[in-house]
Amino acid sequence: MSDHHTSSYYLPSPSHWPIVGSIALFSIMFGAINWLHGVPFGHYLFALGLAILFFMMFGWFSTVVKESGRGYYDNQVDRSFRWGMSWFIFSEVMFFSAFFGALFYARVWGVPWLAGEKGYDTNVYLIWQNFKDVWPVFHNPNPGLFVGPQSVMYTWGIPALNTLILLTSGVTITIAHWGLLKNNRKQLIIGMALTVALGILFLYCQAHEYMEAYMDKGLKLSSGIYGTTFFSLTGFHGLHVTIGTIMLIVILVRCCFGHFDKEHHFAFEAVSWYWHFVDVVWLLLFVFVYWL
Amino acid sequence: MTDTTLNHDINHDAHHDEHPRLLKNPLKWAARWVFTTNHKDIGTLYLWLALIMFFVGGAMAMIIRAELFQPGARIVDPELFNQMTTLHGLIMVFGVVMPAMTGLANWQIPMMIGAPDMALPRLNNWSFWILPFAFAILISTLFMSGPAPDFGWTFYAPLSTVYGPPSTDFMVVSIHLLGLSSILGAINIIATIINLRAPGMTWMRMPMFVWTWLITAFLLLAVMPVLAGCVTMVLADRHFGTSFFNPAGGGDPILFQHLFWFFGHPEVYILILPAFGVVSEVIPTFSRKRLFGYHFMVYATVAIAAVSFIVWAHHMFTTGMPIAGELFFMYLTMLVAVPTGVKVFNWVTTMFRGSITFETPMLFALGFLVMFTIGGFSGVMLSLAPADYQYQDTYFVVAHFHYVLVPGSIFGIMAAVYYWLPKWTGHMYNETLGKLHFWLSAIFLNVTFFPMHFLGLAGMPRRIPDYALQFADFNQIASIGAFIFGLSQIIFLVVIVRCILKGKPAGDKPWDGAEGLEWDLPSPPPYHTWMTPPSPALIIDREAEAG
Numbered sequence: 001m002s003d004h005h006t007s008s009y010y011l012p013s014p015s016h017w018p019i020v021g022s023i024a025l026f027s028i029m030f031g032a033i034n035w036l037h038g039v040p041f042g043h044y045l046f047a048l049g050l051a052i053l054f055f056m057m058f059g060w061f062s063t064v065v066k067e068s069g070r071g072y073y074d075n076q077v078d079r080s081f082r083w084g085m086s087w088f089i090f091s092e093v094m095f096f097s098a099f100f101g102a103l104f105y106a107r108v109w110g111v112p113w114l115a116g117e118k119g120y121d122t123n124v125y126l127i128w129q130n131f132k133d134v135w136p137v138f139h140n141p142n143p144g145l146f147v148g149p150q151s152v153m154y155t156w157g158i159p160a161l162n163t164l165i166l167l168t169s170g171v172t173i174t175i176a177h178w179g180l181l182k183n184n185r186k187q188l189i190i191g192m193a194l195t196v197a198l199g200i201l202f203l204y205c206q207a208h209e210y211m212e213a214y215m216d217k218g219l220k221l222s223s224g225i226y227g228t229t230f231f232s233l234t235g236f237h238g239l240h241v242t243i244g245t246i247m248l249i250v251i252l253v254r255c256c257f258g259h260f261d262k263e264h265h266f267a268f269e270a271v272s273w274y275w276h277f278v279d280v281v282w283l284l285l286f287v288f289v290y291w292l
Numbered sequence: 293m294t295d296t297t298l299n300h301d302i303n304h305d306a307h308h309d310e311h312p313r314l315l316k317n318p319l320k321w322a323a324r325w326v327f328t329t330n331h332k333d334i335g336t337l338y339l340w341l342a343l344i345m346f347f348v349g350g351a352m353a354m355i356i357r358a359e360l361f362q363p364g365a366r367i368v369d370p371e372l373f374n375q376m377t378t379l380h381g382l383i384m385v386f387g388v389v390m391p392a393m394t395g396l397a398n399w400q401i402p403m404m405i406g407a408p409d410m411a412l413p414r415l416n417n418w419s420f421w422i423l424p425f426a427f428a429i430l431i432s433t434l435f436m437s438g439p440a441p442d443f444g445w446t447f448y449a450p451l452s453t454v455y456g457p458p459s460t461d462f463m464v465v466s467i468h469l470l471g472l473s474s475i476l477g478a479i480n481i482i483a484t485i486i487n488l489r490a491p492g493m494t495w496m497r498m499p500m501f502v503w504t505w506l507i508t509a510f511l512l513l514a515v516m517p518v519l520a521g522c523v524t525m526v527l528a529d530r531h532f533g534t535s536f537f538n539p540a541g542g543g544d545p546i547l548f549q550h551l552f553w554f555f556g557h558p559e560v561y562i563l564i565l566p567a568f569g570v571v572s573e574v575i576p577t578f579s580r581k582r583l584f585g586y587h588f589m590v591y592a593t594v595a596i597a598a599v600s601f602i603v604w605a606h607h608m609f610t611t612g613m614p615i616a617g618e619l620f621f622m623y624l625t626m627l628v629a630v631p632t633g634v635k636v637f638n639w640v641t642t643m644f645r646g647s648i649t650f651e652t653p654m655l656f657a658l659g660f661l662v663m664f665t666i667g668g669f670s671g672v673m674l675s676l677a678p679a680d681y682q683y684q685d686t687y688f689v690v691a692h693f694h695y696v697l698v699p700g701s702i703f704g705i706m707a708a709v710y711y712w713l714p715k716w717t718g719h720m721y722n723e724t725l726g727k728l729h730f731w732l733s734a735i736f737l738n739v740t741f742f743p744m745h746f747l748g749l750a751g752m753p754r755r756i757p758d759y760a761l762q763f764a765d766f767n768q769i770a771s772i773g774a775f776i777f778g779l780s781q782i783i784f785l786v787v788i789v790r791c792i793l794k795g796k797p798a799g800d801k802p803w804d805g806a807e808g809l810e811w812d813l814p815s816p817p818p819y820h821t822w823m824t825p826p827s828p829a830l831i832i833d834r835e836a837e838a839g
Contacts (some may be wrong), residue, residue, distance in 0.1 A: 009409075021418055106543065143539035221534055
């Protein structure tokens with residue numbers, strides 16, 4: 001470890017973790033596309049890349065945890081981490097806004113225009129004269145290419161339950177945080193465990209919903225613009241819940257090892273910010289994808 | 293990147309900074325550059341990557357201009373021509389201007405705000421080392437069976453979805469990686485500027501280069517994820533049966549353009565704002581006056597960035613959007629001219645009654661000032677929706693954006709390199725060669741790009757390898773200009789290499805008009821600088837100056 005006593009700001013010594021991460025990302029991306037193209041090594045390279053990525057994250061974060069435990073990080077380093085995580089979450093918000101943008105565009109402009117509304121007697125309208133502007137889109141402009149869904153998810157069934165689950169998990173993680181601030185380890189661990197359980201429950205419900213959509217309702221990724229926006233938005237959200245749940249599990253394990261105290265628990269807070277972020281995204285999903 | 297060994301000399305004079313040499317100890321040498329967490333090392337890596345890609349992307353431009361020297365399909369296949377226009381654009385944007393600006397940020401921001409390094413040094417390494425892998429994937433598309441991406445750097449649907457070659461998927465993931473690198477880099481720059489400023493370096497005392505980069509970093513954070521979403525949709529439409537951009541399934545190819553340009557328009561400000569910052573450092577130095585209207589420069593930069601989010605559809609005037617949309621985007625686009633005009637006015641006024649000398653950095657800054665403004669004017673012409681119906685997809689557009697990118701962003705980068713190279717290497721560069729590089733570049737880029745205005749107004753479409761006979765004269769002039777401009781850039785490489793190897797000692801402050809914390813450090817600066825924050829007395833008090 002470098003020791004630069006003249007500055008209190010901790011400067012890490014050279015690290016091999018970033019390049020390991022780059023190799024992992026390269027393998028994942030290059031492997032995934034070769035897999036899509038049916039090249040024999042594609043899925044192996046993809047899986048290898050994922051394995052390297054997990055190895056890298058474990059190694060990199062272990063290093064950080066170790067350095068933190070040794071007291072290398074002062075408040076200024078802590079603030080750098082906080083700004084870093086906040087702006088990372090902001091970039092995630094912008095990622096989701098691209099998909100929300102696609103949904104709003106389709107509903108407000110794309111689909112009505114395709115149906116020839118608002119004075120848009122376009123060629124497209126002339127090709128597909130039977131297409132009507134209704135949302136959800138059950139009959140696509142070209143039903144031969146894109147078979148529409150028979151029905152869509154009922155708002156006040158699983159989706160409403162999932163809303164309740166995620167909102168509750170937001171409460172439990174706050175209870176855990178209060179436990180941490182009060183030095184009440186039991187409250188901390190129970191709160192975290194409940195949050196993890198609720199995250200897993202959410203994912204189970206989501207998987208169940210997807211099964212129902214594919215098997216019973218004919219609602220698929222390929223069933224036109226409704227399926228496209230529905231699955232891309234809920235799918236990327238589900239992916240983020242999965243990542244969030246894994247992060248929560250890591251934090252729970254670290255809580256059990258007694259890693260955090262009242263002053264030093266940036267990782268805990270970062271994960272809880274992330275969890276609140278997926279929570280807020282879900283609320284928007286519930287309103288704009290399932291409800292309205 | 294074997295040339296990086298030359299950078300060894302950067303730290304040679306600093307007592308405790310012995311670094312492994314390439315020839316004596318190649319493994320240790322490689323390990324230093326691959327594992328480094330030092331902002332100066334990482335800045336050097338970014339700058340070398342940008343320089344190498346500059347020649348790669350430049351070679352592609354030469355192929356384009358060779359083909360366009362005469363009408364008819366002469367030198368290359370139309371298919372290869374399309375691949376060259378696509379990759380030239382992608383490489384120049386993502387491989388040259390963005391890494392070069394990030395390299396400048398890495399070198400300069402910590403030294404200029406009195407910070408010991410970037411806020412998150414390991415993440416900084418990762419931001420860089422994602423790039424070589426991303427470009428390996430992108431360039432590998434040239435060697436695949438089937439064409440490389442051949443639909444222009446904007447990869448509009450359905451050209452990239454329904455009709456895109458298999459290599460499109462590789463382009464998609466390389467853009468994912470480039471975006472990730474930019475996002476991580478931007479996070480680091482924001483955290484550094486917010487959190488690592490030395491005591492006394494208040495917001496309104498920050499150098500303009502730092503301000504422009506802070507705002508650029510926010511733009512990056514806001515739009516790179518949208519690009520990631522957009523390319524993800526392309527991939528999904530190609531392989532997973534979605535219909536984001538396919539009207540047969542209720543989607544819309546115009547949605548692609550909205551998403552792309554929501555990224556693409558702020559992206560052009562990402563490419564130019566750091567250059568604004570460089571020029572705002574260079575012009576005061578060589579005018580021996582402080583920057584005129586510092587506060588308004590800051591506000592103008594913020595204003596440009598804010599407006600950049602609500603002008604994107606001026607790239608889409610001919611897509612048949614409602615008249616209200618055309619007017620909205622037309623007027624807001626014209627509004628950008630106001631803060632930009634404030635900046636140009638302030639740069640000119642900074643020089644007014646200054647004791648001006650014309651060293652190479654100043655020449656590039658002045659070239660920027662004049663020729664970027666030409667690009668700005670043609671931008672105002674393009675912003676007029678009714679006029680744009682004629683200009684859309686002609687060489688006029690090519691002329692416009694090359695005027696803002698070449699004598700704009702690229703000249704900004706070159707001004708920065710000449711300005712700070714003595715600081716980085718400890719040696720003065722060869723002034724005669726520098727001036728030769730400037731004059732050849734300035735003259736021949738005009739020979740290249742100015743005739744394109746006429747070609748465009750006369751109706752020559754862009755991205756087509758063949759053209760009607762009446763366009764031949766101007767195309768030949770443009771091609772000759774391009775070849776000489778391209779060759780002139782070898783001088784740049786020579787100047788840099790020579791400056792790294794030898795040259796007159798630069799001294800701490802080679803420019804007598806320069807102000808700022810980086811000039812209070814030795815040249816070359818030691819490996820770690822500002823380990824103890826600079827004395828607040830060293831920081832320019834711009835508040836007092838304003839009053």
